[in-house]
Amino acid sequence: MSGKNNKMEISILHNADLIIGQHASFVVKLSSDEKILPLKNIIIKNPSDNISFNVVSAKIVYDSTSKKGSATLSFTVLKKVGNSSIQDGYPIKFEVHTDATTSDGSGFQAVSFAGTAHEINAETLSLFIEKSYLQTPLKDNTKPSENHNFTSIYTTLKSKSGKVLVGTPVFITSGIHNKMEEFDFKDANQNEILLEKLGPNKGIAITSDSHGLVKFYLYPKLSLVSMLELKTVIPDIFDVYAKKTLYVVNYSNPGYMNSIGVPNILGYTIGNLSADGGVPYFLTEVSSYDGALVGDVILFFVNDIYTGYAVPLVDIKAQLDQYSVKLPYSIFKQEEPSNFSYTVVKSSGHSLYSEPLPLTYVGGIPYEPVADVKREFEPCIVHPSIGVGPDNILQPGRGNYINYDAIMRYPGYKHKGLFIEIIRSNDINKNAEINPVPLDITDITLTMYINSDNNSFQKTYTKQMSLAEIGGTGNPDSIFFHIKYDDISGIEGRGYIYFDYQFYQDNLLKYGVAWTSNIETAAGPGETGN
Template identity: 30%
Template sequence: MKNNLSIDERSISIYFEKEFLQILDYDSTPPNGDCIKAVALIKNKEGKPLPNVSVDILEKEGAYFGLVSIYHSDKEKFVEIKSLSSEQKYFSITSDKNGELIFYIYPKKSTSVIFQVDSMVLDITDRISSKNKVYIVDNNKEDLNLPPLVISEDNSSLLVDPNSNTFNVLIQNYPGAKRNDTILFFINKQYVQKLFFVQEVNELGNDSYVIFPYNMFKANELANFSYAVVDKLRTVRSSYPQGIIYPGGGYNQPIDNLTRIYDSCIVYNSYGCHDDKNIIHDTIHEKDIDNKCNNSHHEALFVKIIGTSDYKNKTKVPLGAEVTLNLYVNNYPNTIYQSKVKIMPTQPDGDNSNTATLLFGIPFSYVGHIGNGDIYLDFQVNYYGDISYGKIWQANVYTVRPGGEVTGDACSDGKTWSGIC
């Protein structure tokens, strides 16, 4: 390999697709055992993917390779662990024909680990830390000494600011708090992709706020909100759960202070996405959704997001990226929030095209019988751990039939669909 090879150093940083895994009471093994996928897309400084680049993955203190089993992308071959020195181990992974680098981590029986790595291309790049860490720990060791989270609530009902789509949680000082502790957050024992890193213990209880979106809760359902403290030695203490009910009423629109780089989605009426005359621009009427029964999931709307294989095109979603579509419907006093995760196709739609189409369906039950409402759609893109956003699409909704009757909704298949498809 030539030392003058142009590599974007940021692109060799490893991203772990899962940040938390409950410790197991058995050794997890391929191909079907619980595992964490580690990925990177190796690119040059212009953004072009680079095949056949050998990247060294280096062990970090405390995240020792022997605490897990590590396999190549085929989930069949162990990676070969080598010694850089008496105290430094590493293994090498080569990017595939598409520039993608993949390996898998399998937990070992009753073994806690906070796993992270450095990456390096010898003689070309510096050591680059992974984008995130993996916490394989036991979240079932509840500790009565851990204080509850400081949440604005009244008799378990969350106090809601109607002008905000987020709320703050204050992290109190807790017994045995140490610098470099990590606090993970859970709802009903499910990790909510939020963590807090303790930098200074004396800041706990003062400026130690974590911001959460209201829509992580289901409205009017009891949720058990808890946290776990993980120290550098992988010792874990979990709080007892707090019962919280989100009564609804938060600001049900996309977050407005995000940088949004991708073109907004394209929305079609119930007659399908194969004719541009079906595109909806700023208003949804009853006639737009009346073809629902001819659609497999009673879709009233179709949502299209365009992807591209052109790495120079920064306005369209990269092929293979994870896309989360968010739907917000407001019909005072009722609101709907739903999300759906899909993967942008990895290949273009046709031989002579560099674009691909990702399609979502919005069922009639979310947009029918609205007298004077509004709808918003936006999306988040996760591309090898880099998070970016699409522009907001919005429209007014007037879907009450003349006279206001609700008869005739039922389709001949007798089904009622809900959830974005």
């Protein structure tokens, strides 16, 4: 008889989809309020004929209290039973028992597994990396900040018949030894994932969710220039590389003797750079350099910060020593001195650096959302500092203003600044021009654009704020961003503002409709925002 508080659990999903030929391991955990008697075993019974366990009995390892214990078992999903091949959809079954009892004589309830064998579409094992270039500071013994310096990585596992595979365990590692140790990993819920060793390499073991999604976040751990070739491994069956190589990059002024040149901007010589003619981009030239090869990647930096713009070298003659690279003026902060430079990353991970080009961008083109993209999702909702309830909404449109009263902190309220809400819902109308963001989208990049008489700039946000942190009422399905008071205060005369957002869906970049209004947030005499 099983005890009331005696539990036996298995780490594998009870109805997991497994891949034909896959070797799967799982942990059996026992727990009780009473001591579990020693020298007991976990026992497998009634396995289906399409799986083979390494052993059908494993000794329990106890913790120091003897109230918990565990054992690890593993099995292979066979490709054949006798002379017949295992077919897609074939059921997998077994039962997990134990002869363990507790000091009061009670036992543990058996656990049943009833999964399914599938032929996987191997292409769905290839991971998608949202940001293939991450930047770290070049400082010894300094862990890079996690703020903005990470990427989400994911894929959706599917069978050859198109079914999403749920609860399927996979192992993710690097094609180069000892590279995984240079990074930290978190799962979709921001919980740390520890490295495990499988075969010659360390990696992370992760399981697909109820939508077949395998998703995790990667953070550089070390201040190094590096590269990482991720691959998804199902031992002895599949070894599939990610769609992109991940580079950890930086810019360091090499000095004249060690540089590979200096960027040139068409029409610019020295001093101020202006956007004449109403064109939102400028053309820049990258000089030829020793050892240039197709496959090199050129990344552009402003004030040593990666701009997010990179150009792969595909035609050396057409791209080098030519004004061939088009970049937006918006990479520069208006009226602030800038050092414009580039880094060349070789396929080996080795980097080459240009000297910086000093300039001051004086404007000529407003900071605005890009115009030549399809916008399929609803505009954001802008809320004042007092909260994100349905009665606290700032109206869009020119003639409507974000003013000082909207961003100040009021007595009895915690925050100052603005809140931006992006509505998510699975109520999708395929015939509508715009829809809410689907509920399964969690990673969104918000951009704010401001143009005014005294301050013009754009700023990107990825860090979200929970409804609990904001306080008060609000839509629990929405995603919220906090625009800090200092980011938006002091905007004077004839100002206007945009918010837009973007996210990846099915490996494609999607955009929301831009929100816009006027803005004038200069504080009056004695006003400090509090």
